[in-house]
Amino acid sequence: MCSVGDAFGVDVADELNAKEYICKDCENKFKGIGKTVICPACRSSNVELA
Ligand SMILES: [Zn+2]
Structure with missing residues (x-):
């Protein structure tokens, strides 16, 4: 009943x-995950951490 669920693992970790x-x-600000982050607006990989 009170076991630690696997149900909500992935989304929270993300x-x-x-x-x-x-x-x-394009100076778009966005949230990215992972090693290779690509701008969702122009699909450039020329991004840096904010
Ligand atoms: Zn961009």
Whole structure:
């Protein structure tokens, strides 16, 4: 009944791991996860941590 569920594992972890990035090409600010982050607006990988 009170076991630690696997049900809500992934989404929470993703939220915690998300970092703010800024695209150097279009200056879009967005949250990205993972090693290769791509700007969702212009699809550039020319991004840096905010
Ligand atoms: Zn961009």
